[in-house]
Amino acid sequence: MAARKKIVSRDAVPKICNELRAKGKKIVTCNGSFDLMHIGHITFLQEAKARGDALIVGVNSNSSVKQYKSKDKPIIDEKHRMESLAALECVDYVVLMDEKEIAVPLINLARPDVHANGEEYGKDCVEAKAIKAIGGKLYLVKKVPGFSTTELIDRITQIYCRKK
Numbered sequence: 001m002a003a004r005k006k007i008v009s010r011d012a013v014p015k016i017c018n019e020l021r022a023k024g025k026k027i028v029t030c031n032g033s034f035d036l037m038h039i040g041h042i043t044f045l046q047e048a049k050a051r052g053d054a055l056i057v058g059v060n061s062n063s064s065v066k067q068y069k070s071k072d073k074p075i076i077d078e079k080h081r082m083e084s085l086a087a088l089e090c091v092d093y094v095v096l097m098d099e100k101e102i103a104v105p106l107i108n109l110a111r112p113d114v115h116a117n118g119e120e121y122g123k124d125c126v127e128a129k130a131i132k133a134i135g136g137k138l139y140l141v142k143k144v145p146g147f148s149t150t151e152l153i154d155r156i157t158q159i160y161c162r163k164k
Contacts, residue, residue: 006086007094013056013109016093026052028139030116031102033060034081035074036152040144042088047141048116049090056093057085058106067100075153104130114139 008016020027030048034041034057049055059082065074074081078096085094099105107115107130115131119140131138 003083003086006091007082007096010095010097010109013093013095014111017056017110017112020054025054026114027054027056027110027112028052028114028116029056029058029106029110029112031058031060031097031106033065033069033074033149034085035065035076036149037076037081037084038149038152040148042090043144044116044118044141045085045088046090048114048139049092051114051116051139052112054092055090056095056106056110056112057091058095058097058102059085060102061096061098064098064100064102075149101126103127107131107134107136112136116141118143 017027028048028051030045032041045055045057059078060068062074062078076084082094082096085091095106097106103115103117103126107127111134112131114137115127116139117125117127119142121140123138123140125138128138
């Protein structure tokens with residue numbers, strides 16, 4: 001599937017998921033801002049995809065990222081973040097989500113078999129109750145040490161913003 005065709009509207013998600021279920025496919029969801037894509041993101045997405053047949057990625061909109069992270073973020077616009085995700089082989093669908101906390105709305109929309117989340121959020125994360133309520137499972141993915149958007153920004157700042 002061409003990368004841009006993987007980017008779908010929120011309204012299309014339930015229909016896509018019903019079609020996948022009718023074919024006996026196991027659906028996995030995950031979510032995040034995916035700003036400044038790095039190996040930690042890619043490993044997370046590959047691990048999530050390995051739990052099923054179709055991976056649907058919810059992406060925080062620009063306004064959503066500003067609400068829950070910082071007024072200075074995201075660095076990369078939502079359109080480009082979605083296109084980058086859609087270009088990855090492990091990602092089947094990408095959907096833009098506008099809420100401050102997008103995980104539970106995504107779970108309720110897609111009704112996945114599995115929802116993947118970073119291990120650092122723990123088994124009692126906000127997604128746990130929502131995924132359990134629909135009969136799905138929570139899968140926690142280990143973080144790749146040394147790779148987070150914040151750590152990358154800090155490193156770039158240290159290297160390129162030194163006083164000369």
